[in-house]
Amino acid sequence: MRTLRVVVIWTMCLLAPAAWAAGDRVALILGLGAYQTVPALDNTRNDASDMARTLEDIGFDVTLSLDTTGEQMRQLLDDFAFRSETADLALIYFAGHGVEVQGENFMIPVDAQVSSNLDVQRQSVSLKQMLAAVERARKMRIVILDSCRDNPLGDAIDLAQSRQSAATETADQAADQAANQTTRGGGGLAAADPDRGTLVAFAARDGQVALDGRGDNSPFARALMEKMVQPGLEISLMFRQVRDMVLRETGNLQEPHTYGSLTGVPFYLAGPGAGQDPAAAPSALDAWAAIKPDQEEQLLALAELGDTRSMLGLAYIRLNPNEGRFDPAAAVDFLTRAAEAGSPEAQFELAKLYERGTGVVRDDARALALYREAADQDFADAINDLGFLHYQGGLGLPADPNKALRFFERAADLRHPQAQFNFAALIDDGLIPQKGPEDAARYLYEALRSGSSDVLQLLTERPTMFKPATRRALQARLKEHEFYAGAIDGDFGPGTQRGIRRAYGIED
Template structure:
């Protein structure tokens, strides 16, 4: 397998440090927020019930769950800040909010219980924005999820007059619904009701959306995109088509299951992806094919990858290539990247480096982080017919790193630590190394632990300072790699040591 990392890792060696045992950070974490007991506006009936019920369900399927009920704005922001740090070492981070919410000028505001809004401009200082919820889950290594069960009504009818064109400018609805989000790739935002509509509280203890979500989230065979389609269908049925949940976001090509402990590699290869998608096909073929037929390119790519699983009776490489070509023709950049991988490695097809390079370039132009990193690697090594060009390689690595690609972060750090990037110094290299660790790069972790001497003391000292500031290191900031620094590096990655 070809790795796109400049410093190839060695096997971890047994270092002369005290015998220790290790625990790992949870790979799935959730923050559940429920607001009902409002002090200055109409109270809500089911939101706290919904939040408590979902928290119990998430705990039952293996999430580490933080719960915050009837919180003030200050308490909510503090909880989000604390959760954001925890999310950085998790594969999946989820925030659920049930409570009042409103959209003003295209921004979604979520209302804590102490909100006091006397005029429209007060909403900014009295509430929490959806962007702040997204920031709290953004650091998750694989999948970030925000679920808003909050499109109930306009909680400030006497203050925010939706009939006023100046106030209503940019609003999505006259009923208090929420604004359409634009989440990054790898982030899913789910609304209990379509943008511009109002979610129903239901006649029982829980809302129709909450009931459908809890009933489906526990199903280990439901891949995340299919899970939310099933939730939508159930809510439509329960509300006589009055309420339609909706989702936004660009999911990665790797399948995800909220009720399963199975996790893949940080950067799964084609064969691993093929096996993972075959699992989806084995249990939900009809739903996946229906979704693909409706134009969902991710489902199309998933069906194609499943047909590349050599261990499956569905193995049909020619059909897989045809499906990928269909998704490429539709302009899907991830399909271009996956087809480039197939043609580069010759998985189920003859290698075609010329077409592979063209597809890699198109995917990189579309800002797919992995494609940017791969193109950097090709420019650095001179592969796929490219001339060696360190400057182009570095530019590609830097762009991929800026988009969160952890191996690219490590690559740029390697350049910077060795004085090869004029505008980056030891502090910048250390920051990139820390971010690569938090992002879950196994290759970066192995290289740091086994090749510590390849990084100058100035870089190690800067990294020690960052680790100390984050509460992960309490030793001397001297640039020396010893047991304390080693433990702190592991902790930054999400592995915590205790002496036996």
């Protein structure tokens, strides 16, 4: 049965995630200042234009739009979402008016006619829409909002208070009144809660108002542009330094803040520093080992403050057998702290150590519990591994192929490339009830778009491992997305192979 053969292929050729900021990086920069019905902003267009040049200088493919209307902004986000699918990193920077309405953040376009919450919700672009535009980038997603400079709608009644004062009204009347109230007069944005692997940066933390600055740029934009061009400065530490710089410049009146949990792989916007070769760092272990001593000190300080990503980085350094700092027991301590704080990646990495008995006494039950904890947080690697454990039997689990298939499907639906490919193969073999060639083709297509070089290689070099019906369905999907224009015949000739490469992100 091909299922086991596919598993063996993946075990041998699955590549470790790239640990550097090399590869395709795209940015959408929006600078809005010439508002038609709310107060204009002075520095936002300068900030956006300078930010675009800065990002281009460090290798980003940048789309810049100034004084953007609502219709233009939505179209730009749609286009950027498709472009982001084949990018390693997708970044959106917005400078303009942003407001909170009923706990949700909205960015106001220049042509918005806003005088109430309902106007804002209907005419503006939400942070959720921006996050959706970057969510399929392969390695990292960043949304930066330099947009809480003031409340353009002025002082107004707090919605919670207005509801309490309307106790004699019906529920429908109260809801209608709330929808037509203006936003809260305090200014600032609501806290963000992005998905794992996504970072949202505010110029000022939730509830604060950012400053426009005295020069051509806001304090936040100026600090960001100064720090992001420094090679070898890891991204989480970069934003920490931006925060400290803005606090100093504004006399502690403005504190930038980041939300979200990045993966445990270090990332550099301006690339690795001198003497750090991206080709020499194929794994998180080697990448973290290349961190400069001063940055390791910063990681230690952040770990003491409870930062789980710093704990992960310190653990990876101590798990590298080629490092003088190799200390598996210390790595277990860092991972345990991060796992207990709720980090699914730490739970997954700690599970592997318990399974192998590295730095700790082997404990299959503890390993299985940690895999399950990570899986409960939708950590796709853990879900995929649980699929293998159930399929083959392991860590005290009996072999249960049916249960394994459910884990593989769940991991595939979370865009885990290995699981997507394997699940497509299982469908192709007729092992998944009520799923056929179109479903297999969908998973193969999504694995390509996710950036799996292994899937690219297998589909171009060994396409006949899939049945003709699945190959035809994949051709149809490539044609639907305008990557292929040939016949739907299941023959993966030069035209189909070119379409596969284009879907992956390689233009011939």
